[in-house]
Amino acid sequence: MRQFYTVDEHAKRKFPSHCGFRPPKNLDEYIKLKAKQAELQAKYEGLGGSDNSISSRMQLLLSKVKKLEDYARDLSKEMSNLPLNxxxxxxxxxxxxxxxxxxxxxxxxxxxxxxxxxxxxxxxxxxxxxxxxxxxxxxxxxxLSKYKKKITELTLEYIRKKQELVAAKYGTAKSISKWSRQYTNMVYEKLEKRREIDPTVPKKQAYRDKKADEP
Structure with missing residues (x-):
């Protein structure tokens, strides 16, 4: 599914599991085709069986499609927060x-x-x-002066979050330094949730001053 975000040319995207179907142009089409596949697969596997068995099989396959749909939604949110080209x-x-x-x-x-x-x-x-x-x-x-204080505060917060993410091993300092503010905030939220349930995760640092270095 990441192809929709990483491969610009439609013709270069590969969908082996969609053999016999037209290649989907976007995630919505991808999910719809998966649902159609689930329906056809349930009918094929249920040949000679009862309607109930076909229905049960279809529900099972559609539940997998629902998981794909949930993943597609999360993926869309994730990719929209990646650093811009x-x-x-x-x-x-x-x-x-x-x-x-x-x-x-x-x-x-x-x-x-x-x-x-x-x-x-x-x-x-x-x-x-x-x-x-x-x-x-x-x-x-x-x-511009009226923005400077706010920009300084946001930049400092941004730098410190990156430092904590490096300490928690979410990536190298070099890779995390390239993350956008939005993506950094999204991953930092995950770190905070992990801190609530995992005692091995590095705790939030207690900052004493306003100096920090970009990781």
Whole structure:
């Protein structure tokens, strides 16, 4: 199922278990075809048997399809939180800058936003759009300084979570350092749940200061 996220070209995806069926174009089609397979398999294996035996077999096979469906939902959530492709990150940044420059109500050039982080660009784009839709809203020129404290706090929290995930052996420092904030938070939630039931898992660190190094 990961092929839907890792292989861009539809023709290059392989589905050996779907022999005789058209290759699914997405996860929804994949699950529907699996359900159809379960129905046909139950009827084939139940030839000569009673309707009850066929029905029981079908329920068993469909329960396996349900597990696949649950996995597909979890997989979709997981993959959506993986680090974005660098080219896609650039496209999103460019889109935000275009929105700001289109809706801005103050003198500004793109170069002024060169070092703005994604979170600040997103907030500024949202603000200018709200004002464009409602001119009565208060207008103010962009000010990165108001984001700096929050960005610093979030970055520190982000770094510390990564350090704890390395200590808990969820990956190497090098690999975890590349995780997105969203994916890091998702895995960290799993770590916290493990801490509740597994005493061998490293406990949450007691931080005494605001200094931490990126793993």
């Amino acid at each position: 660098p080219n896609l990150q650039k496209e999103i940044r460019q889109d935000l800058l275009e929105l700001i420059m289109r809706d801005k109500f103050y003198p500004a050039k793109v170069e002024q936003f060169k070092y703005w982080p994604h979170i600040a660009l997103k907030a500024e784009a949202s603000k200018t759009e709200r004002i464009r839709n409602d001119p009565s809203k208060k207008r103010s020129a962009p000010d």
